[in-house]
Amino acid sequence: xASLLEQLNSQVNLGHIVLADRQFSLGKLQKRxxxxxxxxxxxxxxxxxxxxxxxxxxxxALMAFDGWCQAIYLCPPNVSPKNILxxxxxxxxxxxxxxxxxxxxxxxxxxxxxxxNASDTNQQLEQATNWYLATSGTTGEPKWxxxxxxxxxxxxxxxxxxxxxxxxxxxxxxxxxxLQVVLQALLSGADLVDVTAGEPLAQVKLLQxxxxxxxxxxxxxxxxxxxTNKLAKVPLxxxxxxxxxxxxAILNQLSKMFPQAKxxxxxxxxEAGVGFVVADGQAxxxxxxxxxxxxxxxxxxxxxxxxxxxxxxxxxxTSVAEYxxxxxxxxxxRVQIKDQRVLFxxxxxxxxxxxxxxxxxxxxxxxLLQVDEIKQARVYAKKNPVMGALVVAEVVxxxxxxxxxxxxxxxxxxxTCKNQLQRFEIPTKxxxxxxxxxxxxxxxxxxxx
Amino acid sequence: MNLEQKIKQAMQExxxxxxxxxxxxxxxxxxxxxxxxxxxxxxxxxxxLEEDLxxxxxxxxxxxxxxxxxxxxxxxxQQCLNTQ
Numbered sequence: 218x219a220s221l222l223e224q225l226n227s228q229v230n231l232g233h234i235v236l237a238d239r240q241f242s243l244g245k246l247q248k249r250x251x252x253x254x255x256x257x258x259x260x261x262x263x264x265x266x267x268x269x270x271x272x273x274x275x276x277x278a279l280m281a282f283d284g285w286c287q288a289i290y291l292c293p294p295n296v297s298p299k300n301i302l303x304x305x306x307x308x309x310x311x312x313x314x315x316x317x318x319x320x321x322x323x324x325x326x327x328x329x330x331x332x333x334n335a336s337d338t339n340q341q342l343e344q345a346t347n348w349y350l351a352t353s354g355t356t357g358e359p360k361w362x363x364x365x366x367x368x369x370x371x372x373x374x375x376x377x378x379x380x381x382x383x384x385x386x387x388x389x390x391x392x393x394x395x396l397q398v399v400l401q402a403l404l405s406g407a408d409l410v411d412v413t414a415g416e417p418l419a420q421v422k423l424l425q426x427x428x429x430x431x432x433x434x435x436x437x438x439x440x441x442x443x444x445t446n447k448l449a450k451v452p453l454x455x456x457x458x459x460x461x462x463x464x465x466a467i468l469n470q471l472s473k474m475f476p477q478a479k480x481x482x483x484x485x486x487x488e489a490g491v492g493f494v495v496a497d498g499q500a501x502x503x504x505x506x507x508x509x510x511x512x513x514x515x516x517x518x519x520x521x522x523x524x525x526x527x528x529x530x531x532x533x534x535t536s537v538a539e540y541x542x543x544x545x546x547x548x549x550x551r552v553q554i555k556d557q558r559v560l561f562x563x564x565x566x567x568x569x570x571x572x573x574x575x576x577x578x579x580x581x582x583x584x585l586l587q588v589d590e591i592k593q594a595r596v597y598a599k600k601n602p603v604m605g606a607l608v609v610a611e612v613v614x615x616x617x618x619x620x621x622x623x624x625x626x627x628x629x630x631x632x633t634c635k636n637q638l639q640r641f642e643i644p645t646k647x648x649x650x651x652x653x654x655x656x657x658x659x660x661x662x663x664x665x666x
Numbered sequence: 667m668n669l670e671q672k673i674k675q676a677m678q679e680x681x682x683x684x685x686x687x688x689x690x691x692x693x694x695x696x697x698x699x700x701x702x703x704x705x706x707x708x709x710x711x712x713x714x715l716e717e718d719l720x721x722x723x724x725x726x727x728x729x730x731x732x733x734x735x736x737x738x739x740x741x742x743x744q745q746c747l748n749t750q
Contacts, residue, residue: 417699441705444698446734466728473730572705602724603709631683645683645710 220284220346221366221403222250230380230406234273235427237411241273243403250280257314262342264288265310266298269391272411276390276399278312283366286310288347290361291391301351301359350393352575368528370400371513372483372494379405382431382455385412385424387438394460394573397485398433407431417441424451431455433483436467437572437604449474459483460573461605462561465500472498492516492526492548501552501560517545523565524548563598563606571641572604581608581644584637590614590626595653596644610644613653623649669719669747670740673711676718677703680710694737701736721746 231243265286292298351359384402388395402409410427463482484492515527525545539547551562569576578596585594593613598606634643688702716722723746733739
């Protein structure tokens, strides 16, 4: 399999990356990527952590280091990679290169060894570069999932029609959702417009000004853009929904507003890579896809009614997920068969999906329990038509608390939450209850109400 | 309290809870996305109103056009209450 750079070199058509005030041809970035390889030959076959600074530099770094380095770790901006990367990686190059005086990159021993190895950089990598993407974990520590260029692009489409598209990038490129869009645009010769910054009204204006014709977002994001009442003016021909359950209502609204557009909802996760794409305008996916051999993935439903998935492209199994004896990964998504469709019901683990953001109930419960007056806490999802779900909590207070004090306690709880949780993680409702039921196995029952 | 007042009161509560600053005053033609609530704020508002009024028009009515102004938002709730 070719690397990202080789793949782009073989393409007749290359698009542009468009920012609010300027644009760059991909040809220019290819050249820059080659210069980086020449300038830093000692990076070959090393592991590299790329910290996101801005889109152009990030894409150039991906082009330079895929197929050149052993592993690339995609790191968010403004965080020291050393603080978030797995502790067992000891030899790691940091990109962009830190100032020599900062002493961050790389350690002196490693630097001299890298220079020493530089002579054999013309050799091809024996294995494809591993791309590591971070996903948030139960404790807030990121978990790193391994992918390859091949596994990340297994559902990328190429066709004449796709050439003329202009994709909007609405999610940061170091996240799985954003990276998917970047790769789709680059590899199909389409343009890519950075729309990651700003409020919905400003975003829709940029989409309109830059004539964006293809866009991918969570159902919650689409609902938000629909609320601007200006989305209809964006000449969309290619619409993708992902990251959350796409319900029939949102699919209908978009197909009514954009009758000519191709509307697809995509099933993918940071852990499993790309799963499959549904293009028939219906929620869920056809029942016939279960046990089908014609898809890029194999699908089946477990005894617990979870969706199990197995990619035909091999990638490393991670400790993040559970696998069965045949190598199927448990997606922890609960499904139901209805009228020849497999419909998604929500997460089995209790993980709450708030507009595409994962919330771990355990983490929120731990924060609630820090408040002295709270004896027990249960955090669960409440279905919501705007964001898919909201976080709700039930708490049991210490016996001696008077009703009068409830308001005060709620205020204190909110303060504690605001200090330690992101906004979407904070319970939107806190119910004070007498006791919290455990399920028969003694675990907290976190089934959505 | 009429429906409009109830919605405005719920907006105020949600804004306080969600750390949002509402614009003053909210007019019929105020754009929802410029009223000071973000999408999480709106999600909370719809949940709060479901509790206060016992209805969730977004789930109950097949809404074809999303409301973009306060007047449109109010009209959707009015319509849902009328059909009950």
